[in-house]
Each structure stands twice: as structure tokens, then as C-alpha cells.
Amino acid sequence: MEHLKTGEVISKRRKELGLTQNQLAQSLNISFQAVSKWENNSAYPDIEMLPKLAAALHTTVDALLGYRSVVTDYDRRYETEEYYWGLLPNRICYDIMKILPPIKPYRVLDIGCGEGKDAVFLAKCGYAVTAFDISEQGIEKAKRLAEHNKVGVRFFKADISDYDPDMEYDIIFCSGMLHFIPRPGRKELCERLKAHTAENGINALNVFVRKPFITRSWDNPEDEKLRHPWYSGELFGYYHEWLFHICREEVFDCNSGGVPHKHCMDTLIGQKTMHLS
Ligand SMILES: C[S@@+](CC[C@H](N)C(=O)[O-])C[C@H]1O[C@@H](n2cnc3c(N)ncnc32)[C@H](O)[C@@H]1O
DSSP states (O other), X not given: OEEOOHHHHHHHHHHHTTOOHHHHHHXXXXXXXXXXXXXXXXXXOOTTHHHHHHHHTTSOHHHHTTEEOOOOHHXXXXXXXXXTTOSSOOHHHHHHHHHSOSSSOOEEEEETOTTXXXXXXXXXXXXXXXXXXXXXXXXXXXXXXXXXXXXXXXXXXXXXXXXXXSSOEEEEEEOSOGGGXXXXXXXXXXXXXXXXXXXXXXXXXXXXXXXXXXXXXSSSGGGGGTOOOBOTTHHHHHTTTSEXXXXXXXXXXXXXXXXXXXXXXXXXXXEOOSOOO
């Protein structure tokens, strides 16, 4: 984990939201001098103030305290001309299309979109796609891919740990990313995704899960420190009140990095269903 100063985080988030120090102060019922002191790192917000401040800045207390996961190896992997993950869409994209076919431009959010192959595919099929990744290189390549395919996708760089969706989405999609989230933050993250899903919208997610019979899941043993596989079934539990369309667990071979290894993955496509008539 990398530790950024809280004052810098507050100032950056406030400016991203287009708020003045005074506007932020007013929304918290405090003086603008207090905000100024936080941003100069000459004082810290009270513990009781942190959740309110996080809500006002559309972020999390963790992010305010400067904790964010560091994922550097993807920038390196995405440096080359070739597309590290290839250009074929993930099979979940086809599952999504069966459940919510693009009869209208449903709003899709692709989290951890990598080099953008799935976001671009879904945009080509007629969805209105927003997609982000923590990797600058990934986003640059994703933009080039969209341009090449002559589709518009709203791509930007962001970290899921301190990103709060700006609107509701019909489809929230996240593939191969959620194992970067340590266990304590996962339930809250799923709640955040659920809250930003429109009624009858879906979440299509997959997670690497740990199994005692798979001893080595990553091609680089160093990766173990950054990656936190989920417990088998954990993802399904966080969505227990939704309608499950797909709920599967599978073991598969992988050759990424040129070293053969196995993964176990849980996949869920759940729908936020209020009433069944
Ligand atoms: C295994 S790749 C999958 C990429 C893409 N979803 C795909 O299937 O082609 C995982 C991606 O998650 C991104 N990532 C990791 N942590 C992230 C975070 N905290 N916020 C946003 N993206 C993140 C990485 O940069 C990487 O591109």
C-alpha cells in the first residue's frame, strides 16, 4: 500500500468535483478555514467527521486516509503494441447480451477495463459504455481501440477504491479485477455497485477464488502480495437478495506470463429485481 497525505486527497477530490473550499465547508457546517487547514496538512479532520467528509467528496474513508492499492505491473504489460488480453470479448459479454440485449442503449460501466476489448465490443453492439482502469497505459490503448473501431466509449483512469459512480447504470461489469480488493472492503464495494444499478439492471462480475487443491494461481509469486483471491461463494453471498441468472464456479488452465497454472473463478450475473409480476 502506498500512503498519500490526506490533505492532498481532499484537495484533489474537491477540485475534481468542482467545489470551492467554501462550498465544501458549508456542506459540512464548518468554516472554510478548517478545510484550508486540512488541505495544507496543518490539521486532520476529526474521526467523526471522516465519514461525512468522505460522503461529501463521493469517496471512501480509506481513500481519504490515502490508502489505495498499487498496481504497477499492468502498465508494464500494456506497454507493447499487441493487446495483452487479446481482442476477443470475454464470454460474459455474450451472457450479458442474452439477459439485456441492446434493444436500447443500456448504460454499461466496465470497471478495470484493461485495454478496453470488452468495452469496445459492447459499444459496437449498441450499448452506451463508460469504462475505467487504474492503468494509464491500458486507458490509452483502450481509447485507440475505440477510435480504430469508430465507436464512442467514455474511457478514463480511476481507482475503484476511491471512485463513486456519477450515475446509475443498467449493467455494471467487472472481469478479472476484484481480487485486488482486500477482503474488508468487498462487501461495501458490492453495496456501492448495487446502489448504482438501475432497477432491473444487472451486475456481471467474476472473481478468482481460493481452493485448497490449487496451490499456485499466479504466474509470478510476487503477485501473491497484491492479489487477494475471494472465498468460494463469497461473491454470491453479497448478492443474495438479487435474482441470479448465472452463478457458476469453474477451474481453468491459464498460460499468462508463459507459465502454465490453474485458476478457479466464480462468476455471477445478478439482476436487481424489485417485483416479479
Ligand atoms: C486481469 S486485468 C483484466 C482487464 C479486463 N477487464 C479484461 O478482462 O481484459 C485486471 C485489470 O484491473 C485493473 N485494476 C487493478 N486494480 C484496479 C483498481 N483498484 N481500480 C481500477 N482498475 C484496477 C488493472 O490495471 C488491470 O487492467
